Amino acid sequence: MTATDVVAEPDLPASDGSWAVETRGLAKRFGSNVAVNGVDLLIPRGCAFGYLGPNGAGKTTLIRVLLGLTRADAGTMSLLGYSVPRHRDKALARVGAIVDEPRFHGHLTGRQNLQLLAAAREPAARGRIDASLDRVEILRRADDRVSKYSMGMRQRLGVAACLIGDPELLILDEPMNGLDPAGMHDMRDMIRSLVAEGRTVVLSSHLLDEVQRTCDAVAIVDRGNIIRQGPISELLAGTSLTLQVDCSDPDRARSLLAGTNLGAAIDVEAGGLAITLPADTTRDVIAEVARVLVTGGIAVYRLQPVQASLESWFLQVTSRLGDPA
Ligand SMILES: Nc1ncnc2c1ncn2[C@@H]1O[C@H](COP(=O)(O)OP(=O)(O)O)[C@@H](O)[C@H]1O
Ligand SMILES: [Mg+2]
Numbered sequence: 001m002t003a004t005d006v007v008a009e010p011d012l013p014a015s016d017g018s019w020a021v022e023t024r025g026l027a028k029r030f031g032s033n034v035a036v037n038g039v040d041l042l043i044p045r046g047c048a049f050g051y052l053g054p055n056g057a058g059k060t061t062l063i064r065v066l067l068g069l070t071r072a073d074a075g076t077m078s079l080l081g082y083s084v085p086r087h088r089d090k091a092l093a094r095v096g097a098i099v100d101e102p103r104f105h106g107h108l109t110g111r112q113n114l115q116l117l118a119a120a121r122e123p124a125a126r127g128r129i130d131a132s133l134d135r136v137e138i139l140r141r142a143d144d145r146v147s148k149y150s151m152g153m154r155q156r157l158g159v160a161a162c163l164i165g166d167p168e169l170l171i172l173d174e175p176m177n178g179l180d181p182a183g184m185h186d187m188r189d190m191i192r193s194l195v196a197e198g199r200t201v202v203l204s205s206h207l208l209d210e211v212q213r214t215c216d217a218v219a220i221v222d223r224g225n226i227i228r229q230g231p232i233s234e235l236l237a238g239t240s241l242t243l244q245v246d247c248s249d250p251d252r253a254r255s256l257l258a259g260t261n262l263g264a265a266i267d268v269e270a271g272g273l274a275i276t277l278p279a280d281t282t283r284d285v286i287a288e289v290a291r292v293l294v295t296g297g298i299a300v301y302r303l304q305p306v307q308a309s310l311e312s313w314f315l316q317v318t319s320r321l322g323d324p325a
Contacts, residue, residue: 019078020045020169020200021066026075028061035061037224039075043202043217045168048195050211051204052314053221059204060100062221063173067097080168093122096162097171101178102154106147110138110157113146118164125164132163136190152183159190170194172203176210188214208311220314232310236279239308243275243286246302247293256296257289272302279307 021043028036035058043049051059064070066077068088077084082091104113111129118125133139136156141149149157155175162170175191176184191201191214205211211218212232219229228235243264247253250268257266257275262285265276277285286305293300 018045019043019081020049021077021079021202023066023077024075026062026065026077027073028058028065028070029073034224036065036072039221039224039226041219041226041229043200045080045200046195046198047216048191048201048203048214050215050218051202051221052206052208052211052218053204054206056223057206057221058224059206059221060173063097063099063171063204066171067092067095067099069099093165094168095171096159096165096167096169097173098155098158098162098175099171099173102158102161104146104154104157107145109143109145110149110153110160111142113157114161114164117161121165124166128164128166129160132160133157135163136160137186150183151178152180152186155179155183155187156190159194167199169200169202172201174205175203176205176207184210208314209309212310218310236307236310239279239312241277241279241281242306242308243277243281243289244272244302244304244306245275245289245293245300246272248299248301252296253293253298256292256298260288260292262289277305281305 019042021041023039023041026036026039026041027034037058039062041062051062053059061070065072066079066084068085079091080094082088084091104110105116108116110133114129114132115126118129130139130142133142136159138153138156138160141153146154146157155178159170159172159175172191175187179187188210191203194201195216203211203214215232217229217231218235220227245253250272253273254266254268257264257273262275262277267274267276275289286303290300290303
């Protein structure tokens, strides 16, 4: 297949370009295996967006379809308002992407690798090489061979390779893969700073926690289907709040609360209680818990509300997380 293959599709209705990525009914099959199944994706500009799902969910395939590296079987898509594949070249001039792992020539230096890539881009790209290397903090190692680079440095070089095109949109496939905790932390900061510059960063990940920490909005994908998408804060609305209570005599504390109309699920834990409350629980309810316990003669050492993480929310909506597809 070549990059110029055209998907048989109607043209998108005139788009105002307000979405960084817009897909409708996008599908990609491998034989009977549906890797991308009727995906409707709306990614706002200027945010970090996580495409989150377990291994085999179809994340890389979606990215490859978006970039025209493989052909969709059905559906329409646009990048930065450009319908693709029809206007793929115009769109990709504004996009930087890393698919799977960034691949470089190991016997060449970081700088030489970027020079090769710049040669295939617009003339201005060459002039951005040093600034891009500096931006990802590997300028100091720019003249070392890439074979000497750690995984973290290769990921950084991958981002630098994106930046030589001064992209509006970066698409990073599993950018945290192979990074140690410090490397993940740096990558997260880098992504946030790219967003602070007004760019849009789309990243795929199977690491729920990383997506929650890094991204403003998310689509959760499982077996090619998007289960939910939206701002992380909205996805969390409607999930539960756990009130952790460290106290004396947890068993008696539990029966005291069971006699109230708090309507909560109460688990006894070592040294206290975990009380599951609706997400919209007010502070007054928490005060009421404290009052019931203290007037009942229970010593309360700590009372802490914990919002359910996206991870526990995800586990609620699909119990198959991490299962092989
Ligand atoms: N080139 C290919 N040929 C056949 N099957 C593929 C190919 N690429 C991916 N798949 C299958 O498509 C599904 C989605 O894969 P992939 O997009 O790589 O998932 P993810 O990136 O979420 O781990 C998997 O079942 C995978 O085996
Ligand atoms: Mg993948």
